[in-house]
Amino acid sequence: MRSIWNEEVETLSADALARLEAERLQQQLAYNYETSPFFRSKFEEGRVRPKDIRHREDLLRLPFMEKSEINESQNDGSLIGINQCAPIEKIIRIQATGGTTGRPMRIGMTRRDVVDFCEMGARALWAMGCRPSDIVFECMNYNLYVGGLSDHLTFEALGATTIPFGIGNSRNLLEMMTQIDSDVAIWSTPSYAVRLAELAAEMNIDPRAVRLKKGFFSGEAGMQVAGYRDRIEEIWGLVAGDLYGTGELGMHSGECEHRRGLHYGASGYILTELINPETAQPILFENGAIGEFVYTSIQREASPLMRMRSHDLMQVFTEPCACGRTSFRFRVIGRSDDMFIVKGVNVFPLGVQETLARHRPELTGEYQIILNRSPPIDYPPRILVEVARDVPADKHAELVAAVSEAIQRDHNFKPDIKLVEQGTIATEKKTHRLVRAYQEETS
Ligand SMILES: [Zn+2]
Known part of the structure; x- marks a missing residue:
C-alpha cells in the first residue's frame, strides 16, 4: 500500500x-x-x-x-x-x-x-x-x-x-x-x-x-x-x-x-508565513526558525482568511525527511494566548509541562496552572501537579521541593506547587492547562 x-x-x-x-x-x-x-x-x-x-x-x-x-x-x-x-x-x-x-x-x-x-x-x-x-x-x-x-x-x-x-x-x-x-x-x-x-x-x-x-x-x-x-x-x-x-x-x-x-499538510490550501510575534516582521523559513504562523487561505470559498495572525509560536524544520514528503515540518512551542508573564519572564505552559514530564514516574505528567489574580503576576502561580498513586505521603514534601526547584531553574520563576491525586486533572474534553481564575471564562 x-x-x-x-x-x-x-x-x-x-x-x-x-x-x-x-x-x-x-x-x-x-x-x-x-x-x-x-x-x-x-x-x-x-x-x-x-x-x-x-x-x-x-x-x-x-x-x-x-x-x-x-x-x-x-x-x-x-x-x-x-x-x-x-x-x-x-x-x-x-x-x-x-x-x-x-x-x-x-x-x-x-x-x-x-x-x-x-x-x-x-x-x-x-x-x-x-x-x-x-x-x-x-x-x-x-x-x-x-x-x-x-x-x-x-x-x-x-x-x-x-x-x-x-x-x-x-x-x-x-x-x-x-x-x-x-x-x-x-x-x-x-x-x-x-x-x-x-x-x-x-x-x-x-x-x-x-x-x-x-x-x-x-x-x-x-x-x-x-x-x-x-x-x-x-x-x-x-x-x-x-x-x-x-x-x-x-x-x-x-x-x-x-x-x-x-508535516505541513495544507500545501495548496493555506499559505503560512512566519513572523516575529513582537515586531510582526517576517522571519525566513529556515531550519530551526521560531516564529508566529500567519495564515492565508488560497482555496477557500465560505470563510477565507487573509494574513490572519495565529498567535501560535512554532518552530519550523526544513531539512528533508526520509519519508519523502517535501513539506516543511513544525512543532508547537506555545500559543501566545496561553503565555503569561511572571515578574518579567515569559512562560509557556508547554515548557512547564516539559519540566514536569522529567519527574516521571513520581509525577504522572498531568498538570494545570492557575492564575488567581489578574496581571501583573507578581505572585507565585499555583501549579496543580498529579502525584503518582504509589508515592507515599511522607515523600510528598520532598517531591514538591524538587519540582519547585526544577521549575525555577528551567523557567526563572517561583511556582506554588500543589500535589493532587492521580486521575483528577485529565478530563474527557479538552483539558485546560492554563486557567485564568480571575476571568469569568477561560481560554
Ligand atoms: Zn516524514
Whole structure:
C-alpha cells in the first residue's frame, strides 16, 4: 500500500509548489476582493489591488487580520462573520472553533471547502499511519466544534471504519473496546486517553487487554513533550500520533513515522508565513526558525482568511525527511494566548509541562496552572501537579521541593506547587492547562 496519501502534491519540489501556490493565491485574492467589503477594505488599507499580490512574498504588502475581527462581527449578528465570501445557498455546514471572547467562533464551509477539509486531514492522518483497514473510535465532542462531525467525515474520506462514539460515555466505550476481537484505534485528545486509563483501572480492566493499537491525538499540544507521549503509549501498548489543526483551517498536519515534527499538510490550501510575534516582521523559513504562523487561505470559498495572525509560536524544520514528503515540518512551542508573564519572564505552559514530564514516574505528567489574580503576576502561580498513586505521603514534601526547584531553574520563576491525586486533572474534553481564575471564562 502507498505510504503517502497524495504523492503528487506532498512530494512537489519547492519550485512546483511555489507555482501552484502563486496561481491559487491570485485566484483567491481576486475572489476575496470581489465578494467581501471587509477584504476590499484590507486591500485599500494596504494601498494595493489583488493584481499587485502575485507571490507569497507580495503578501507583506497586505495588512494582517485578527480572529477578533471575525468574533466582533459575529457578536453583532453576522452568521459566519465579516470574512464570509460565499452566499448562504452555497454554504452547507457551519461549525465552530474557540473564539477570542469565550464564545465560539462560527465557520462556514461550502461543498468544496468540505472536500478540501477532508483532503488536508487525510494527508495528516495517513502520515500518522491511519489506513482504510483501521477501526477508529471517534471520541471527540460531536457538537458545534469541528473535532466531532467534520473530523469523522475526514476519517471516512480516507476510508477508515469510523465509529461515532463521542464523549461522555467512557464506561460503555471501554466495554465495547474490550468486547471487540479486533485491533482498534482512537481519535481523541491525549488527555482523554489518560482519563480512560484511570477509568479502566477503576473498572478492573487491564488496558493491555484492550486491543487499542493506534492513537490519533489532537486538540492539545502535549504530545511533543518527551515523556508525555511515552506514558500514553506504555499504558495502552499503542502507537500514538500527533495531529495539528485548528477549527478555522481544519485538521491538516500530522507526524510521519520518523517523528521529526508535524508535516505541513495544507500545501495548496493555506499559505503560512512566519513572523516575529513582537515586531510582526517576517522571519525566513529556515531550519530551526521560531516564529508566529500567519495564515492565508488560497482555496477557500465560505470563510477565507487573509494574513490572519495565529498567535501560535512554532518552530519550523526544513531539512528533508526520509519519508519523502517535501513539506516543511513544525512543532508547537506555545500559543501566545496561553503565555503569561511572571515578574518579567515569559512562560509557556508547554515548557512547564516539559519540566514536569522529567519527574516521571513520581509525577504522572498531568498538570494545570492557575492564575488567581489578574496581571501583573507578581505572585507565585499555583501549579496543580498529579502525584503518582504509589508515592507515599511522607515523600510528598520532598517531591514538591524538587519540582519547585526544577521549575525555577528551567523557567526563572517561583511556582506554588500543589500535589493532587492521580486521575483528577485529565478530563474527557479538552483539558485546560492554563486557567485564568480571575476571568469569568477561560481560554
Ligand atoms: Zn516524514
